[in-house]
Amino acid sequence: MIIAVDGPAASGKGTVARALAKHYRLPHLDTGLLYRAVAENVHRLDLDPTKEADAVAASNFDDSLLDDPVLRSDEAGQRASIVSAHPLIRAALLQRQRKFAHQEGGAVLDGRDIGTVIAPEADAKLFVKATPQIRARRRHAELKAQGSTLSFDKVLADIRARDQRDMGRDAAPLVMAADAGILDTSFLSIEAAVKRAIELVERQLRLKAANG
Secondary structure (H helix, E strand, O other): OEEEEEOOOOOOHHHHHHHHHHHHOOOEEEOHHHHHHHHHHHHHOOOOOOOHHHHHHOOOOOHHHHHOHHHHOHHHHHHHHHHOOOHHHHHHHHHHHHHHHOOOOOEEEEEOOHHHHHOOOOOEEEEEEOOHHHHHHHHHHHHHHOOOOOOHHHHHHHHHHHHHHHHHOOOOOOOOOOOOEEEEOOOOOHHHHHHHHHHHHHHHHHHHHHOO
16 A cells, blocks of 8 residues: 655654654655755765756665754755755656565655656545645744754745745646545644545545545
């Protein structure tokens, strides 16, 4: 069984995806980490993330980099949003993601193009969203806990800029799959969001079984 979870930054899609993986006992991949790893490698090699050739040169990273806490930083996220707009980077990471999705037993993947590009044949698809202000509030609290001094207004501006890049890029833009279930986490607790996510997945699985 493949479950695709898409959505913008700080919408809660990662939390939901991890909970679904635990519930259904499936492996989970945060595909955003792949792009963050490329971005971090670009940074370490002192290359330019805006140049596609430089990003491609940094795309052959070791899997151990995915465990580096630095990938969770806001700076890594900003650079990842830049490198992910390059078509050749998305192509370079495509097979890596599809291989994970199609492993025996299936998997849960979260990102921005899972249900539309990586696994359009997924058994269940969710699109997780929340208002920009609430997403910024969540990210701001997370960064503050890490010792960041970024202001809320700067975080909100960054969130909106990332949304524009993710939705406006030519290569696999952030769009909701036509057959995805919408999960708005704006005013839901984590427990309520996870419960609703499971309900949406179960509904899609029942429909899929009924339609053969």
